[in-house]
Amino acid sequence: MDFKFSEEHEEFRKKVREFGKKEFTKQRIRDSDINEKYPDELRELTYKNGLVSYDDPWKVLISIEELCSIDPGLGISVTIPYFGAEVIMLFGSDHLKEKYLSRINSGKAIMGLAVTEPSGGSDVAGASTRAEKKDGHYVVNGSKMFISNGNLADFFITLVRTSSKEAKRHHGLSVLVVDTNSKGFSANKLTGKLGVRSTTTSEILFENLEVPEENLVGEEGKGFYYIMTFFNISRIFVAAQGIGVAQGAFDRAMDLVKSRGEEYSSREEVQFALAEMATRIKATRLMTYEAASHLFSYEPIPSLTSMAKQYAGETAVFVTEKALEIAGIDGIDSDLERFFRDAKILEIWEGTSEIEKLIIARNMLKGEKP
Ligand SMILES: Cc1cc2nc3c(=O)[nH]c(=O)nc-3n(C[C@H](O)[C@H](O)[C@H](O)COP(=O)(O)OP(=O)(O)OC[C@H]3O[C@@H](n4cnc5c(N)ncnc54)[C@H](O)[C@@H]3O)c2cc1C
Structure with a gap:
């Protein structure tokens, strides 16, 4: 049993801490908290300095820990643009990895994960946003609630119901990657949150939104x-x-x-x-x-x-x-x-x-x- 981080990780921790102390200025902290403003410029800086890299999950953990100790709102804001990436990493096709993960890894895109619905977040199996197959597309209708990066993300990992026939509710769920520039997508930013006010939280809506079949993650029915x-x-x-x-x-x-x-x-x-x-x-x-x-x-x-x-x-x-x-x-x-x-x-x-x-x-x- 070894309770020590490697020298490389200790060095990395030091680098993250120094970055946070320098760049998480009082002005940035106050501005993002009071005005509920997402710190996009800081996100870019964090990315450019190589402080959030999925090459090593320990480094992600260290970055989150250190940056949140300097300011939780900013710390979470700059590490949340990758929220949901593991779903594509683990279960996505090569096409999805190439199309979406490469944009995330290069810091060019922001993503999110849309599971919670207005009826509640704990009962994931109860998701009711529908996706019906039609002419090489899924047609999505429904809404999600309290979604981080709601007004910022380029795409969402989205839990949808593709079938209601299964005896067990959770067997009828699938995951789609939904582009937010698609016709039928809209987002309403929720304001006045108690905390993490620099993160953007939204209601998102899908109205006859078409998603190409190749944007299905893995297999139908395995979304849960x-x-x-x-x-x-x-x-x-x-x-x-x-x-x-x-x-x-x-x-x-x-x-x-x-x-x-x-x-x-x-x-x-x-x-x-x-x-x-x-x-x-x-x-x-x-x-x-x-x-x-x-x-x-x-x-x-x-x-x-x-x-x-x-x-x-x-x-x-x-x-x-x-x-x-x-x-x-x-x-x-x-x-x-x-x-x-x-x-x-x-x-x-x-x-x-x-x-x-x-x-x-x-x-x-x-x-x-x-
Ligand atoms: C700022 C913010 C950002 C968020 N970002 C995202 C996001 O990016 N993507 C996303 O999908 N969701 C997101 N969420 C939603 C979040 O995951 C849900 O709020 C959470 O899962 C709880 O769901 P709920 O609020 O609907 O409460 P409910 O599920 O309605 O639960 C209400 C209460 O009942 C209790 N409860 C529920 N079921 C049971 C049970 N079976 N046994 C015992 N107690 C139970 C809960 O513990 C809770 O106390 C976000 C929420 C917030 C506030």
């Missing part, structure tokens, strides 16, 4: 399985967001405690709070890295990945709240106020904490040993 496989991967990156958000809040709380002098830092309740925060962050890190090492060596343990995701989300919420309590009046207009708002989403997307618990228990009941 593809999406579940994807979530078992992407949850590790949400756990990394959680580590970053919690670490960033902890560092700020520690600086504040030290700046208030010895009389304050020796108070028992302050030390209890710091110890509880640090212990949870450490536990989250260990769980996430262990889950990631199984996942990145193609031996995923879904219950362990869900444990990491659930615990990371809850740790981010716990730590940001404690940090804000320590800050007291000093926290109201500090970074901690924003960290506190940004943390909540980590308990929601890619599966709420309740859904993660169901995944953990169900996999363990089937014999999985996390």
Whole structure:
């Protein structure tokens, strides 16, 4: 058992941190949060500096962790343009890889993943956006809700219902790559979010939108399985967001405690709070890295990945709240106020904490040993 990152990864971590400290300026942070503005120029800069590269998933995890510790909104915004890429990597045809992944890898395009519908996100098998085959196309009708990159993406990995005949609902689902410049596509940006306000979240609509048959990912009827496989991967990156958000809040709380002098830092309740925060962050890190090492060596343990995701989300919420309590009046207009708002989403997307618990228990009941 080796608890150390390689020298290359440590160097990379340093490079990401230096980049974040330099480029995540107060101005950019405030502008994107207050005005709910997606930082496209920063995304390009992050890409140009080679800080988000799918050649090495550990580097993706490190980038997310480090950038979210500097600012969660910007950190997530610059790493989310690739959201859903693994679906094409794992299940897409050579044609789809060439046509879509090459644009993503070169930083020329933004993508997204559209699963959640207005009726709810947890019940993925209940998706009702329809796709009917007609003259070499699928004709798509329906809508998706709370979709990240909704008004920005060039294309979406989209979960659709291609059949209602199957006895089991999830057998009638498929995945299509939908170009957003197609006739019949529209998006309405949702504003006034609690947190991650620099990310763009939208309702997206499909009205008799035609998708060429070759944009079907893998096989018809296997969409549910593809999406579940994807979530078992992407949850590790949400756990990394959680580590970053919690670490960033902890560092700020520690600086504040030290700046208030010895009389304050020796108070028992302050030390209890710091110890509880640090212990949870450490536990989250260990769980996430262990889950990631199984996942990145193609031996995923879904219950362990869900444990990491659930615990990371809850740790981010716990730590940001404690940090804000320590800050007291000093926290109201500090970074901690924003960290506190940004943390909540980590308990929601890619599966709420309740859904993660169901995944953990169900996999363990089937014999999985996390
Ligand atoms: C900012 C933001 C960005 C997002 N980006 C995307 C995106 O890019 N793509 C995408 O597809 N979706 C996205 N989502 C949607 C997100 O994945 C869903 O919000 C999430 O899956 C929960 O779905 P829901 O909000 O519809 O809640 P629901 O599924 O309606 O759940 C409501 C409550 O009921 C609980 N619940 C539901 N089912 C069960 C059950 N079986 N047992 C116990 N409790 C249960 C849940 O835990 C939750 O507390 C985004 C959401 C937000 C807020």
